[in-house]
Amino acid sequence: MKPIHIGLLGVGTVGGGTYTVLKRNQEEIARRAGRKIIVKMIADKDMDKALSLADSDVTITTDAHEITKNSDIDIVVELIGGQTIARDLILEAIAHGKHVVTANKALLANHGTEIFAAARAKGVIVAFEAAVAGGIPIIKALREGLTANRITWIAGIINGTANFILSEMREKGLSFEQVLAQAQKLGYAEADPTYDIEGIDAAHKITLMSAIAFGIPVQFSKVYTEGITQLTGEDIRYAEELGYRIKLLGITKRVEKGIELRVHPTLIPMRRLIANVEGVMNAVVVRGDAVGATLYYGAGAGAEPTASSVIADLVDVTRMQNADPMHRVPILSFQPDLLSDTPIISMEEVETSYYLRMQVIDKPGVMAEITHIVADHNISISALIQKEASSDSDRVSIIMLTHLTVERNINAAIVQIESLSVVMSKVIRIRIEELNN
Amino acid sequence: MKPIHIGLLGVGTVGGGTYTVLKRNQEEIARRAGRKIIVKMIADKDMDKALSLADSDVTITTDAHEITKNSDIDIVVELIGGQTIARDLILEAIAHGKHVVTANKALLANHGTEIFAAARAKGVIVAFEAAVAGGIPIIKALREGLTANRITWIAGIINGTANFILSEMREKGLSFEQVLAQAQKLGYAEADPTYDIEGIDAAHKITLMSAIAFGIPVQFSKVYTEGITQLTGEDIRYAEELGYRIKLLGITKRVEKGIELRVHPTLIPMRRLIANVEGVMNAVVVRGDAVGATLYYGAGAGAEPTASSVIADLVDVTRMQNADPMHRVPILSFQPDLLSDTPIISMEEVETSYYLRMQVIDKPGVMAEITHIVADHNISISALIQKEASSDSDRVSIIMLTHLTVERNINAAIVQIESLSVVMSKVIRIRIEELNN
Numbered sequence: 001m002k003p004i005h006i007g008l009l010g011v012g013t014v015g016g017g018t019y020t021v022l023k024r025n026q027e028e029i030a031r032r033a034g035r036k037i038i039v040k041m042i043a044d045k046d047m048d049k050a051l052s053l054a055d056s057d058v059t060i061t062t063d064a065h066e067i068t069k070n071s072d073i074d075i076v077v078e079l080i081g082g083q084t085i086a087r088d089l090i091l092e093a094i095a096h097g098k099h100v101v102t103a104n105k106a107l108l109a110n111h112g113t114e115i116f117a118a119a120r121a122k123g124v125i126v127a128f129e130a131a132v133a134g135g136i137p138i139i140k141a142l143r144e145g146l147t148a149n150r151i152t153w154i155a156g157i158i159n160g161t162a163n164f165i166l167s168e169m170r171e172k173g174l175s176f177e178q179v180l181a182q183a184q185k186l187g188y189a190e191a192d193p194t195y196d197i198e199g200i201d202a203a204h205k206i207t208l209m210s211a212i213a214f215g216i217p218v219q220f221s222k223v224y225t226e227g228i229t230q231l232t233g234e235d236i237r238y239a240e241e242l243g244y245r246i247k248l249l250g251i252t253k254r255v256e257k258g259i260e261l262r263v264h265p266t267l268i269p270m271r272r273l274i275a276n277v278e279g280v281m282n283a284v285v286v287r288g289d290a291v292g293a294t295l296y297y298g299a300g301a302g303a304e305p306t307a308s309s310v311i312a313d314l315v316d317v318t319r320m321q322n323a324d325p326m327h328r329v330p331i332l333s334f335q336p337d338l339l340s341d342t343p344i345i346s347m348e349e350v351e352t353s354y355y356l357r358m359q360v361i362d363k364p365g366v367m368a369e370i371t372h373i374v375a376d377h378n379i380s381i382s383a384l385i386q387k388e389a390s391s392d393s394d395r396v397s398i399i400m401l402t403h404l405t406v407e408r409n410i411n412a413a414i415v416q417i418e419s420l421s422v423v424m425s426k427v428i429r430i431r432i433e434e435l436n437n
Numbered sequence: 438m439k440p441i442h443i444g445l446l447g448v449g450t451v452g453g454g455t456y457t458v459l460k461r462n463q464e465e466i467a468r469r470a471g472r473k474i475i476v477k478m479i480a481d482k483d484m485d486k487a488l489s490l491a492d493s494d495v496t497i498t499t500d501a502h503e504i505t506k507n508s509d510i511d512i513v514v515e516l517i518g519g520q521t522i523a524r525d526l527i528l529e530a531i532a533h534g535k536h537v538v539t540a541n542k543a544l545l546a547n548h549g550t551e552i553f554a555a556a557r558a559k560g561v562i563v564a565f566e567a568a569v570a571g572g573i574p575i576i577k578a579l580r581e582g583l584t585a586n587r588i589t590w591i592a593g594i595i596n597g598t599a600n601f602i603l604s605e606m607r608e609k610g611l612s613f614e615q616v617l618a619q620a621q622k623l624g625y626a627e628a629d630p631t632y633d634i635e636g637i638d639a640a641h642k643i644t645l646m647s648a649i650a651f652g653i654p655v656q657f658s659k660v661y662t663e664g665i666t667q668l669t670g671e672d673i674r675y676a677e678e679l680g681y682r683i684k685l686l687g688i689t690k691r692v693e694k695g696i697e698l699r700v701h702p703t704l705i706p707m708r709r710l711i712a713n714v715e716g717v718m719n720a721v722v723v724r725g726d727a728v729g730a731t732l733y734y735g736a737g738a739g740a741e742p743t744a745s746s747v748i749a750d751l752v753d754v755t756r757m758q759n760a761d762p763m764h765r766v767p768i769l770s771f772q773p774d775l776l777s778d779t780p781i782i783s784m785e786e787v788e789t790s791y792y793l794r795m796q797v798i799d800k801p802g803v804m805a806e807i808t809h810i811v812a813d814h815n816i817s818i819s820a821l822i823q824k825e826a827s828s829d830s831d832r833v834s835i836i837m838l839t840h841l842t843v844e845r846n847i848n849a850a851i852v853q854i855e856s857l858s859v860v861m862s863k864v865i866r867i868r869i870e871e872l873n874n
Contacts (some may be wrong), residue, residue: 021585021727031652032584080510129582135728144576144581145566147469148458148748155872214779215468222781235865238836242820244792246867258782266867267792273710273734274872285872290458291572291735291745292458293872297710298731310729342651343695344659350697355681356705357672383679399675405711423549428672430683432704435711435722435730 003036004318007067007098009089010079011044013052014103014130017303018077018310019053029311033318037311041067057092058223068093075317078102079202087111094118094126094189101102103130103306106195109204112211112218119331125320127313132205133158135305136298137312142212142286149288151213153253155266158205161189161196162228162248162278162302166265167242167278170236170245176229188280198227199248208260213255213286219261226264239267245275273297353382353432356400356410358417359425360389363394366422370398377413378403394425440473441755444504444535446526448481448490449514451567454740455514456490456748466748470755472812474748478504496675505530512754514747515539524548531555531563538750540567540743543632546641549655562757564750567624569642570595570719572742574749579649579723586725588650588689597717597737598626598633599665599685603702604715607673607682613666625717635664636685636700643687647698650723651691656698663701676704682712689728710734785845790819790869793837795854796862799830803859807835810857812851816842818819821868832861838869 005023008015019039023028030036043064044050050060064080067073068089076093078100080086086107090206091114093100102108108115108128119126129139131157142151143391157163161183166180180197195201203223211218228248239246244267253260266291268275273295277283282300289292299305360366367386374381402410414427443459445452454474459466468471480501481487486495493618494711504510505526513530515537517523523544527667528551530537535550537556539545545552545565556563566576570593579588594600598620600674605616617634632638640660648655665685681704690697705712710732724730736742741854804823811818820838839847850865 017727025587025727028587028652029584060657123837135725137578140577141574141581144753145577145749146745147466147752148462148745150462150465155870209869215465216779216781219781224787231867232863232865234834235792235867238794238822238824239792239867242792242822242836242838244869249870251870254779255782255788256822257786258780260785260787261781262787265867267867268872272464272872273713276710276713288572288745289462290454290741290748292739293737294573294732294733296733299729302729305729308585308725311727312582313585331536337856342653342691344653344656344698345692345695347661347699349694350661351692355672355676355679357534357675362635369486385675385679387675397671399679401679428667428669430668430672430702430704431687432681433592435705435709 001035003038004314005038005040005072005074006081007041007043007070007073008039008074009043009064009067010081011042011050012079013261013303014306014310015044015079016053017307018246020078020308021304021311029315033315034322035116035318036312037318040072041070043067044080053077058407063090065092067207068098069096069234073098075099075101075314077102077314078396081106082109083366087115088423090115091118094122094124095238096241097122097124099125099317101127101310103128103310105131105204105208109207109218109220112208127317127319128208130306130309132208133284133296134298134300134302136282136284136300137283138209138296139212139311141294141296142209146286146291146294149290151254152210152287152288152289153251154206154213154284155274156206156209156250156282156284157247157274158250158282158284158300159196159199159202159248159278160282161193162199162202163277163282164188164280165197165228165247166231166236166246167340169233170240173233175233176231195231199225202250202263204250206252206263207260209284210252210259213252214259216259222261224262224264228265231265242301245269245270247275300395348406348411350407351404352407352411353404354402355430355432356402356414357425357428358398359399361394361422361424362396363422367398369420369422370417373416374400374402374413379409379413438472440475440476440544440689442475442509443510443751443757444478444480444507444510444513445476445516446480446501447518448479448487449516451743451747452481452516453490454744455516457693458741458744458748466752470752470753471759474751474755477509478507480504495667501526502529505535506533510535512536512538514751515541516747516758520544520547524552526636527552527563528555529689531561534559534561536562536754538564538754540565540747542638542641542645543567546644546655546657562754564754565645566719566750567743569645570721570733571720571735571737571739572735572745573648573721573737574746575721575733576649577749578731578733579646583723583725583731586727588691589644589724589726590688591646591650591721591723592711593646593687593719593721594684594711594714595687595719595721595737596633596636596639596685597719598630599639600714600719601625601717602634602665603668603673603683606668606670607677610670612670613668628767634666636662639685639687639700643698643700646721647689647696650689651696661699661701665702668702680707681705682707684712713789715750723747730750751778759872785843785848786843788841789844790841791839792867792869793839793848793851794865795835795860797833797835798835798861800859804835806857806859807854810853811821811837811839811850814846816840816846816850
């Protein structure tokens with residue numbers, strides 16, 4: 001099948017991430033989309049940046065119009081940002097019959113009605129998964145995964161900068177100004193952080209989610225917006241004492257009188273999952289009348305997380321071009337004739353870490369015997385605890401946590417340990433997963 | 438546009454939920470799908486159940502073959518369960534050119550290869566969002582939302598019965614046997630709970646997720662499966678002391694040698710979001726090389742949550758039948774000419790609860806004055822705390838939590854409170870969201 005041709009407008013953080021991931025995972029992506037997705041042209045004011053990033057077969061230009069009007073381009077990806085030039089380019093791409101993928105929440109919140117109408121009139125797609133909550137496929141969940149529901153409400157931590165600031169204020173007891181300065185130094189906040197700390201960025205995003213959830217036009221001007229600049233460490237502490245965390249939430253709710261659309265700092269009970277989302281991560285809770293509450297969590301910003309959403313849209317658009325329904329969205333995601341034959345490995349070959357518990361006779365040398373066996377099998381111990389056994393006074397429980405090792409090693413060590421005369425029980429073994437990378 | 442005709446096989450818990458939600462939300466669903474989705478026929482051995490559930494325009498039969506061979510049916514929904522009759526009916530539906538939507542994880546884990554091959558050969562879709570993690574649109578996230586990524590691993594709490602048992606053991610200090618009996622009484626565990634407590638149900642589901650994530654054939658026989666029956670309160674306590682929670686996890690991981698595929702109790706660090714998923718809820722963590730870690734949380738079972746996923750698949754299949762790409766997946770989910778004109782209500786009309794903090798002079802009668810004003814505005818107080826102010830000794834901070842009230846009332850109360858001579862600061866106001874219903 002003929003490859004899909006992409007024209008990339010802008011190779012800043014997200015543009016660069018998009019090109020990089022498209023290249024790195026091109027084979028996997030092509031297996032899923034049913035066709036190759038190729039960046040044919042890149043436009044950026046900074047030609048040097050584009051030249052250093054892209055392969056020689058990509059046409060680089062400083063004139064974005066060369067892309068939006070180019071008959072060889074199927075999809076235009078707008079990653080310039082801003083609301084003037086980007087709007088003109090998107091409308092021009094649409095006018096020339098090209099699909100558009102964008103991450104531009106500000107533009108869509110303010111001009112979405114006009115842009116979507118133009119796309120409909122022309123029969124092209126405008127996709128914007130990357131505009132809301134970075135890599136989390138929340139737009140897809142709202143637009144497709146939850147179509148059975150009358151959505152009741154959505155509440156989201158959708159600005160990582162603001163959430164990072166609130167996390168730091170709480171964890172380190174610093175003031176808003178102190179943490180803002182730190183965030184800027186770390187690159188988590190812009191030199192001009194207004195959109196983030198005044199809640200405007202969150203307002204852009206909740207507007208888009210509200211439109212999809214409730215089937216209403218995009219209405220950014222109606223969002224009540226209040227940022228985090230007035231929050232103090234005092235309130236964060238009192239909230240904590242009362243059992244609450246303070247987060248900047250974007251909220252939209254269907255009520256009797258109409259639809260609420262608001263952004264503001266909010267106390268949330270500590271026992272809610274979303275109250276425990278810290279740092280630059282995002283999370284969105286959606287409640288539907290059939291499914292109940294659902295939560296989606298992930299990286300809300302960053303080159304590759306946002307690129308993940310841009311590319312998800314590219315694959316979506318590509319799949320929709322495919323002639324037959326079978327190849328549009330393959331049952332198992334991958335085009336049927338391209339399943340891989342990577343083997344499932346046996347449990348013995350799995351590498352993980354372990355919690356072991358055993359009951360032993362309480363006498364000198366027992367601990368040494370056991371730790372010796374463990375070491376013999378190339379297993380390192382990360383924690384070792386002795387507990388009084390519940391009944392007999394001459395018995396104790398030993399609890400051991402190990403570092404990563406192959407299951408085969410643990411199996412062999414357990415067999416040996418259980419054969420010791422001082423070991424009075426079978427060895428309980430429960431695997432550990434740190435789930436961090 | 439001509440309505441899509443559904444044939445429903447089975448009106449048990451999920452079948453009944455599917456019919457109910459399709460009916461209740463038919464207008465919203467039609468607005469999204471671009472066509473009406475109508476249940477034309479229902480098959481169930483228990484005709485009485487079907488007759489009491491369905492409207493008179495639905496044809497009821499005890500013979501499922503009347504549906505699978507019926508030229509008037511576009512999509513067959515298999516919600517019978519089991520691996521023999523269900524398999525025959527699904528293959529028959531495929532042979533007659535019908536798309537299939539199913540929740541049958543056991544059948545697909547064991548016979549998926551055969552069924553998917555038959556569907557491909559015939560050019561029809563087999564969709565199974567409802568087979569994994571109930572209402573959470575995880576299959577869609579893996580198959581579409583994360584297509585940019587090489588998936589590194591997936592770890593999921595995907596059996597609510599087992600998770601409920603572990604939560605109760607931990608929270609109430611009861612034994613496995615005690616909690617199992619309780620779970621059966623509450624309907625959270627079947628009379629024969631083998632599939633749930635031995636990890637087999639979770640193994641079915643992780644098999645399906647593994648196939649989609651890694652583009653490999655469905656290989657249920659290769660899953661290492663270990664349930665929760667050997668876990669004791671002792672281990673749950675020790676794990677907690679060491680900073681871990683024990684959950685039954687389905688895990689699949691891409692490693693150098695191949696792919697891991699396993700189900701077993703696992704210690705997870707308490708600070709991980711997924712470690713805090715309790716009761717019958719499900720959660721799946723997916724890590725991709727571009728997006729990083731993402732988490733999806735929601736109800737893993739139940740009539741309406743599972744129906745939500747069945748219907749999401751019905752809408753997907755319906756949309757794919759639409760001739761032009763524009764109407765396949767509408768930009769804002771709803772068919773463009775059918776946007777609603779529900780108004781965005783002003784902030785003054787929003788009803789929520791509030792945290793208020795103010796600095797006052799510490800003398801008798803001040804609290805009474807303030808609470809009097811609050812009551813005058815029809816606001817109930819849920820908590821009231823007095824704190825020593827940081828500096829002056831004649832000042833104290835009053836912190837007040839209110840029950841639900843309209844913002845207009847709080848605004849008016851605040852104006853009055855701030856006008857009191859004993860109130861020495863502006864009233865800090867932060868809204869509260871319980872996020873529970």
